[in-house]
Amino acid sequence: MKKLVNSKQMKAIDAYAIHTIGIPPLVLMENAAYSVVSCMEKSISKEDIILVVCGSGNNGGDGLAAARILLNRGYQVDVFLAGNPAHLSEETATQLKILENLEMVIWNHLEEVNFANYTILVDALFGIGLERDIEDEQAAVIAEMNTHEGIIFAVDMPSGISADDGKVKGTAVRADYTVTFGEEKVGQILFPGSEYCGTLVVTDIGFPPSAVDSVASEFYRYEKMDLARLPWRRAYSNKGTFGRVLIVAGAKNMSGAAYLSALAAYRTGAGLVEIMTVESNRLILQGQLPEAILTTINPDLLDTTEEKEKIKQAVGRSDVIVMGPGLGVSDKAKKVLDFVTLYAQVPLIVDADAINIAARYFNTFPLMRGNTCLRLNELNNSLPKGTILTPHLLELARLMDQPASDIQDNLLKTADSCTKDTDLVYVLKDARSVVAYEDERYLNYSGNNGMATAGTGDVLTGILAALIAQGMDSFEAAKLGVYIHGLAGDVAAAKKNRYSMIASDVVNGLEDVLGGMI
Numbered sequence: 301m302k303k304l305v306n307s308k309q310m311k312a313i314d315a316y317a318i319h320t321i322g323i324p325p326l327v328l329m330e331n332a333a334y335s336v337v338s339c340m341e342k343s344i345s346k347e348d349i350i351l352v353v354c355g356s357g358n359n360g361g362d363g364l365a366a367a368r369i370l371l372n373r374g375y376q377v378d379v380f381l382a383g384n385p386a387h388l389s390e391e392t393a394t395q396l397k398i399l400e401n402l403e404m405v406i407w408n409h410l411e412e413v414n415f416a417n418y419t420i421l422v423d424a425l426f427g428i429g430l431e432r433d434i435e436d437e438q439a440a441v442i443a444e445m446n447t448h449e450g451i452i453f454a455v456d457m458p459s460g461i462s463a464d465d466g467k468v469k470g471t472a473v474r475a476d477y478t479v480t481f482g483e484e485k486v487g488q489i490l491f492p493g494s495e496y497c498g499t500l501v502v503t504d505i506g507f508p509p510s511a512v513d514s515v516a517s518e519f520y521r522y523e524k525m526d527l528a529r530l531p532w533r534r535a536y537s538n539k540g541t542f543g544r545v546l547i548v549a550g551a552k553n554m555s556g557a558a559y560l561s562a563l564a565a566y567r568t569g570a571g572l573v574e575i576m577t578v579e580s581n582r583l584i585l586q587g588q589l590p591e592a593i594l595t596t597i598n599p600d601l602l603d604t605t606e607e608k609e610k611i612k613q614a615v616g617r618s619d620v621i622v623m624g625p626g627l628g629v630s631d632k633a634k635k636v637l638d639f640v641t642l643y644a645q646v647p648l649i650v651d652a653d654a655i656n657i658a659a660r661y662f663n664t665f666p667l668m669r670g671n672t673c674l675r676l677n678e679l680n681n682s683l684p685k686g687t688i689l690t691p692h693l694l695e696l697a698r699l700m701d702q703p704a705s706d707i708q709d710n711l712l713k714t715a716d717s718c719t720k721d722t723d724l725v726y727v728l729k730d731a732r733s734v735v736a737y738e739d740e741r742y743l744n745y746s747g748n749n750g751m752a753t754a755g756t757g758d759v760l761t762g763i764l765a766a767l768i769a770q771g772m773d774s775f776e777a778a779k780l781g782v783y784i785h786g787l788a789g790d791v792a793a794a795k796k797n798r799y800s801m802i803a804s805d806v807v808n809g810l811e812d813v814l815g816g817m818i
């Protein structure tokens with residue numbers, strides 16, 4: 301598990317190291333500069349001509365110190381002080397004085413600098429201290445840097461990317477490498493920041509563990525060693541030991557979603573998977589997945605005691621229920637969901653059409669139009685404890701009755717609204733999914749853009765259900781499930797490629813992930 305921090309938390313770690321422990325800021329700055337240079341030295345040569353672009357804050361100070369180290373080591377290096385000289389921080393002023401004493405070339409105005417003369421750029425304009433949108437001269441500097449053809453090394457953050465949420469503040473440097481200090485920043489994990497970072501290199505610049513531990517953070521991500529969290533499989537076992545999953549899915553002609561969800565549940569270790577669907581899907585599902593038990597219902601007879609009893613029995617014998625994949629949004633599908641929700645006392649995985657059905661239902665009440673709070677409360681009151689909702693951004697927009705662009709722009713704030721006063725777990729599916737429960741925020745760092753293909757969401761539901769069926773708590777299952785799903789997608793991309801891979805390749809990838817082959 302890796303802790304992630306926002307700018308406020310990182311500044312608090314800096315402050316603890318400096319003021320409580322007594323490490324002089326210039327020591328940290330020197331270490332930061334050395335770590336930037338040692339990363340650069342893996343890619344540069346003495347033939348390169350390097351320009352270090354510096355702002356007036358401490359990020360600029362890191363850049364000035366790096367320029368000095370490069371000069372000392374015999375590299376050809378100039379400096380462009382693009383920040384306001386009247387605003388130099390104390391440490392940055394010290395670094396500048398040293399460079400002046402060394403008679404280094406220091407440009408002060410954009411018009412003086414010919415970027416084409418340089419083969420390598422170092423971006424030390426802004427780090428975690430970026431506070432407002434970049435405009436005017438600073439924006440022009442970044443525009444010049446982004447048209448440059450050589451390698452760009454960013455110091456701590458690509459300038460213009462918010463360390464808090466990965467958003468571009470006006471404009472931002474597109475780096476090839478970002479050398480960051482101490483802890484990974486939230487804005488380096490979320491998009492678009494993650495993409496602007498290029499290759500992210502995390503370096504130790506001497507923050508003592510006590511400084512890091514002194515600051516709590518709600519953000520973290522998993523890494524490979526977190527696969528050890530997988531539920532332990534007892535030797536003395538039978539299929540009942542590993543739980544029973546019910547998948548309520550697949551309207552007429554939509555059996556594929558039910559199949560992918562059920563297959564993924566089996567491949568993640570569920571003991572038994574039952575699919576509740578319509579009779580017309582029976583033959584195809586039995587042919588595709590004979591291991592699954594089928595219960596078929598007749599949507600035209602939902603008011604009869606017999607059909608209701610069938611649903612009640614199936615719900616009653618399950619440990620976890622997936623509702624939604626390929627279900628459609630008809631009134632009959634809503635009725636099935638109403639019965640399942642009424643009878644269920646185990647966690648549900650609410651996905652796809654189940655979310656769309658809830659959104660449509662809310663829209664029938666004038667009071668609920670645009671009232672996100674009321675909608676989320678209603679969900680909380682009607683769904684069993686431990687339920688996981690897995691909306692992608694469009695589904696979430698419908699559910700909350702808000703523009704999708706607002707949700708995309710404010711993913712972390714959206715997570716805060718979703719988890720306020722609720723027992724539900726939210727998986728906000730995006731290129732970097734956020735799993736949110738109470739005050740904790742898990743940011744997922746596995747997966748790739750090849751997974752943006754039909755059916756991968758169905759696969760995720762099966763993985764989550766299987767983990768819960770094997771005894772995991774819902775929040776842990778959601779985090780680990782999202783992580784495993786992404787890793788399985790990475791295996792699929794490596795075996796096929798990001799263009800050709802399809803959802804069933806992600807299911808096949810589970811074998812390597814769960815078999816410890818990655």
Ligand SMILES: NC(=O)C1=CN([C@@H]2O[C@H](COP(=O)(O)OP(=O)(O)OC[C@H]3O[C@@H](n4cnc5c(N)ncnc54)[C@H](OP(=O)(O)O)[C@@H]3O)[C@@H](O)[C@H]2O)[C@@H](O)CC1
Pocket residue numbers: 314315318325328329332355356357358359360362383384387389425426427428429430431432433434435438455456457481
């Ligand atoms: N503290 C430490 O111990 C350590 C810190 N370290 C390093 O320091 C970095 C943080 O330094 P920081 O806090 O000085 O902030 P930083 O990123 O340089 O930016 C502030 C400057 O930018 C300016 N500015 C901001 N927004 C702007 C805008 N939109 N448009 C224009 N100007 C804007 C702002 O100007 P002002 O608001 O004063 O006009 C101010 O001058 C950190 O990322 C790491 O690299 C390491 O050395 C390790 C030890």
Ligand SMILES: [K+]
Pocket residue numbers: 359423424425426427454455456457458459
């Ligand atoms: K920077």
